[in-house]
Amino acid sequence: MDRLDREILGILQQDARISYRDLGVRVGLSANAAADRVRRMRRDGVIRGFTVLVDPAADTRGGLVVFIDVTLxxxxxxxxxxxAITRLPGITEAVHVTGAYDYLVRARAADPAALDVLLRRLKTEAGVAQSSTRIALRAANRPDRI
Structure with missing residues (x-):
């Protein structure tokens, strides 16, 4: 990966629906060259998929957003x-991290009882030895996004 690839990734993280033409203009490439780079990064596994961000105002799911530190x-x-976590409902993200825990998991649970079920399943089905859970109250930097 070079500087242009990193710049393309940054733009795609902000707007994954940007056209190849507009992407190319932003990084100084033709639409075809930009598309080729994106296809190569997808083929090489650098880009594994695209995410849909839902506006919380339109999100009627409600419930709890939780962050779970886990040790395997x-x-x-x-x-x-x-x-294993791909089979567990509610998990929206899992990041392998440094420090005292192995992963930081972000999940959504309808209520405390559903969170309890998720935590139990993490231990029985995903090989978690220990967990520490925090419930999101609000996002300080983006109060409209949790």
Whole structure:
């Protein structure tokens, strides 16, 4: 990856629906050259997919947004954990992190009872040995987004 690839990634993270023409203009490439770079990054696994961000005002799901720090059991691999959480409802993101925990998981639960079920399933189905859960109250930098 070079400087242009990183610049393209930054733009796509802000607007994944940008046209190749507009993307090319922003980074100084033709539409075809920009498209080729995006296709190469998708093929190489740098870009694994595109995300839809839902406006919270239009989101009628409600419930709790939670952040769960997890430590894996010694017999659980990262790959096994990552595969297992794809089958668990409510998990919106999992990031492998440094520090005291192995992963930071972001999830949505309808209520405390649903959160309890999710935490139990993380331990029984995804190989989690220990967890620490925080409930999001609001986002300080973007109060309209949680």
């Amino acid at each position: 059991r010694l017999d659980t691999t990262n790959d096994a954990f990552e595969q």
